[in-house]
Amino acid sequence: MLSYHEITALTVGGEGPFAFPSIGAALEYVRELRRIGVAQPIAIRLTDDTYTLKSTLRIDSGITGVTIEPAGGKRVTILGGVEITGFEWDTYNGAKCLSAPLPDVCKAEDGGANFTDFYVNGARASFTRYPAEGYFYAEDVENHEGQLFSGSKWFIAAEGDIRDFKNIGRAQISFCHYWIDEHTPLESYDPETRRVTFKYRSRFNIDGGKNTSSGLEYCMENIGEMFANPNEWYADEGKVYYIPRDESITPETIRAFAPTIHKLVDVQGTPDNPVRNIRFRDIDFAVTRGEYGSLGNGNVSSSGSDTIYYASDAQAVSNADGSVTFKYAANCSLESCTLKNFGVHGIVIDLGCKNIRVDSCDLYDGGAGGVKIIGGGVGSPETDHTHDNVVDNCTILHCGKRYFAACGVLLIHTYNNTVSHNEIGHLYYTGVSVGWIWGYSPNISRDNLITKNHIHHLGGGLLSDMGGVYLLGMQPGTVVSNNIIHDVKSKHYGGWALYTDEGSSFMTLENNICYNTSDNSYHQHYGSMNTVRNNIFAFSDGQMLRVSRTEPHLSIIFEGNIVYSAGVPMYDISRQQIGQKTVSACRNLYFDCTKDAPVMRDFGENKLTLDDFKAAGLEDGSIIADPLFKDAANYDFTLAENSPAAQIGFKPIDTSDVGARR
Numbered sequence: 001m002l003s004y005h006e007i008t009a010l011t012v013g014g015e016g017p018f019a020f021p022s023i024g025a026a027l028e029y030v031r032e033l034r035r036i037g038v039a040q041p042i043a044i045r046l047t048d049d050t051y052t053l054k055s056t057l058r059i060d061s062g063i064t065g066v067t068i069e070p071a072g073g074k075r076v077t078i079l080g081g082v083e084i085t086g087f088e089w090d091t092y093n094g095a096k097c098l099s100a101p102l103p104d105v106c107k108a109e110d111g112g113a114n115f116t117d118f119y120v121n122g123a124r125a126s127f128t129r130y131p132a133e134g135y136f137y138a139e140d141v142e143n144h145e146g147q148l149f150s151g152s153k154w155f156i157a158a159e160g161d162i163r164d165f166k167n168i169g170r171a172q173i174s175f176c177h178y179w180i181d182e183h184t185p186l187e188s189y190d191p192e193t194r195r196v197t198f199k200y201r202s203r204f205n206i207d208g209g210k211n212t213s214s215g216l217e218y219c220m221e222n223i224g225e226m227f228a229n230p231n232e233w234y235a236d237e238g239k240v241y242y243i244p245r246d247e248s249i250t251p252e253t254i255r256a257f258a259p260t261i262h263k264l265v266d267v268q269g270t271p272d273n274p275v276r277n278i279r280f281r282d283i284d285f286a287v288t289r290g291e292y293g294s295l296g297n298g299n300v301s302s303s304g305s306d307t308i309y310y311a312s313d314a315q316a317v318s319n320a321d322g323s324v325t326f327k328y329a330a331n332c333s334l335e336s337c338t339l340k341n342f343g344v345h346g347i348v349i350d351l352g353c354k355n356i357r358v359d360s361c362d363l364y365d366g367g368a369g370g371v372k373i374i375g376g377g378v379g380s381p382e383t384d385h386t387h388d389n390v391v392d393n394c395t396i397l398h399c400g401k402r403y404f405a406a407c408g409v410l411l412i413h414t415y416n417n418t419v420s421h422n423e424i425g426h427l428y429y430t431g432v433s434v435g436w437i438w439g440y441s442p443n444i445s446r447d448n449l450i451t452k453n454h455i456h457h458l459g460g461g462l463l464s465d466m467g468g469v470y471l472l473g474m475q476p477g478t479v480v481s482n483n484i485i486h487d488v489k490s491k492h493y494g495g496w497a498l499y500t501d502e503g504s505s506f507m508t509l510e511n512n513i514c515y516n517t518s519d520n521s522y523h524q525h526y527g528s529m530n531t532v533r534n535n536i537f538a539f540s541d542g543q544m545l546r547v548s549r550t551e552p553h554l555s556i557i558f559e560g561n562i563v564y565s566a567g568v569p570m571y572d573i574s575r576q577q578i579g580q581k582t583v584s585a586c587r588n589l590y591f592d593c594t595k596d597a598p599v600m601r602d603f604g605e606n607k608l609t610l611d612d613f614k615a616a617g618l619e620d621g622s623i624i625a626d627p628l629f630k631d632a633a634n635y636d637f638t639l640a641e642n643s644p645a646a647q648i649g650f651k652p653i654d655t656s657d658v659g660a661r662r
Contacts, residue, residue: 004038011071013047023057023068023078031062041277045071052079056261059278061269061328069281080323081119081259081287082106084240087251092234092241093227098254099241106240106258112170113235116222117290117367117402119257119341120242121249124365124401125233127172127221132229135175135217136161139194141207148178151202151310155216157194164191165223167236173311175218176491178204179429179465181404182311184293200293200311213464213492259289262343263321269328271352271383278332280324288323290343290367290402316433317368317406322348326356328383333357344368344403346396349389351376356389360662363396369406370396370424377413378442385444387416395423395660404428404462407470408455411448412436418449423659428462430470430499431455431485437473439503440528447477454659459489459518466490467499467523468514474528476506484658486635489518496523497537500530507531511653513637515539520546520572521563524556531557534651536637538564543572543602547583550576558585560649562627567594569602578608578616585613587648588622593632597624623647 010026011019020026026044033042044066057078059066070076082103090099108114118125139159142152165171173196174183184200208214227234231245242256264285269275293309313319322345326332330353338361339346346363347370349356363370371394375386391409400406408424411417411434424431432450437443455468468485471478485497495518498509504527513536514521521537524530526549537544544563547555555577563570570590573583578601590610592598601608613619625647628640639645639652 004033004036005040007033007038007042008040009043009045011045011047012051023051027059027063027066030066034062034064039065041065041067043067043069045069046076047071048076050077050079052082053261053264056263057265059265059267059275061273061275063278064275065277067279067281068283070283075282075284077284077286078264079257079287080261080264080289081257084256084258087254087256089251090241092236093225095228095243097241097243098249098251099239100256102235102238102240105260107238110167110170111237112167113240113258115258115260115289117259117343118233118240118242119287120245121253121255122340123245124341125242126229126231128223128226128232128234130220130223130226132226135219137210138206138216138218141216143205144207146205146207148204150205152206153201154195154197155206157196159194162189162194162196162220165225167224170222172221173198173218174221175206175216176404176462177206177208177215178213179315179405179463179494180204180312181463183403184311198311200309203294203310203312203314257287257341259287259343262289263323263325264288265324267326267329267332271328271381274352275329276331278329279335280333280337281335282337284338284340285324286339286341288343292320292344292403294319312405315405316410316429317344317403318410318412320344320368320403322346322372325350326353328352329356331355333359334361335359337361339363340365342366345370345372345406346399347371349373349386351384351386353386354388358391358394360393363394364398365401366399366406367402368400369410370394370399370408372410372412373414373417374412375414375444377436378444386414389414390418390420391422392418393421393660397423398426400428407431407433409433411445413444415444415446415448418451419453420449420451421453421657421659421661423454425454425456425458427458428460429458430466431458431468433470434478435472435475435504437503440474440505441503443473443475445473445475445478448475450480451482452658453483455483455485457487459491459495461489461491464490464492465494467496470499470501471504471507472501473503474505478507480507480509480512482511482653482658484655485512485514487516493519495519496521498522500524500527503527505529510534512536513653513655515635517541520544522546523548525549526551527555528553529557530555531559533557533559533561534653536562536564536653538632538637539566540568543569545570546572547577550574550580551582552580553582554584555582556584558583558588560587562589562645562650563591564627564629564632565592565598567592569599571601573601575603578618581617583618585618585622586620588619589627589645589648589650590622590624591626621648
């Protein structure tokens, strides 16, 4: 038998002196080895195809230097739910469907389900929806103060909108406004007054009226009488009912899972003793719960006894947890792993983390965002700082399935991180969000690098105020470079490719290709001394470039860019901004493919030209010319050898290695 100091690998499953019945048991053995001074790296090799967790796998500071990976080069799945079996053909609400008895661990006391996420053959099933299409509008709401944070606890439904549904207490109210989506179970409904009371107060004002970014337009979900459409599910009287999304799903082929836990893995040390050197390789993490009520700022009721929940976070589902989390950890990684069918965020890198690497992972079908990195803010102890983490060579696709306002990668109070070579797409909000200080207050975020990512198909027309890359606050040294960003579509306003929001300052945005946005290619709300250079901006529905607040200082240095319009003006800036020269522009190439000379700024009867901009001292050395793209109509922005872009010193952008390298 090997001595303790010769042990390099343990197995989970199988036989032998170093075989263990569970991952947790193997980790506890590592803890004992570390306690007696055995320090060599140890691999825990998983021999089974699937491991179903009944509780979160927790790794603390007593467990270090471990790689968890499959045995024999195969893939292994770690599940946070149970498989529901025994399906047969059935009928519910007049719809032909499959049904199966709910296992006891999944039953609610009222005969429904105690879970709200249901996964069938690798994909998320849908809630029923009322109305089936479109939205309802409130007749009245509780709060008429009109401020952003003046939320409501109830509203009055219009007559005839809400029917006498059988299990209305199981329903959820969902609505999108501003840049968030809000979701709350019903606390009560009074048919006489038509008052609908939320279980969770709305985070933002809902008194804006029909067809406004602040108004309440809502639907109800999880209504049994609406069970009618492919891929919908509903639970009642101890059974789960499901309408197959296609003919391939039958009683013989269906594999359905209900989540039982919120988190699969929690790697958490302490500020004084972080967890070190934990690696996960070639593992598929799947199936976690997605129920989430926002605690907001940790507010409690006046009695101090009851926590107040809200129907949403104020932005980006920022307070929600993940399925795999790190806190007070260093030199850890997930490599070539998959996270799918997860409830809220996929991976959270929390307080006091450094050198955490998410490498070559695939994240999809998530309830909220892909990766959240969050550290302590200004004034926090250094042990709470989170920095030098990497998200590289990953795909983050088709997330935000339940909480639309989630980001592909969200960085809050963190520095020296790299987000590179990822494909981030088919989300309903921002691709990469960096920073969490509004305005010019001190900011711990700095020196973050967002480079060579392919970011595409964001928004979907559901939310407003989003960007392919969203930046916030003063962040010296932060660079956004060599990304391809396209197809960003907002609902009411704000579908931007590059978005420097409130107080964004001292950042560089260069060598990016941005096209097909529902508003501007580049928007700066307000900020100072940002350098925007050598980018290609094309095909915006709004003006190509926008600065939306006038401030008495230089906001943007805009140089060496190609701006390619299809009939819209180049700038949306005020006369005051022109007069104060808050934008310093030089050596840019402007072209409008619909007319001979582009309009630089349209003030109605007064349409400014490039010569007008030069005369005002806003432009120097810029030209109007066709850049001679290879095929702009099909978004090939390769420059011809004789492109006049050479006259402004434009350097061709190499896109050959943008996105995930697989």
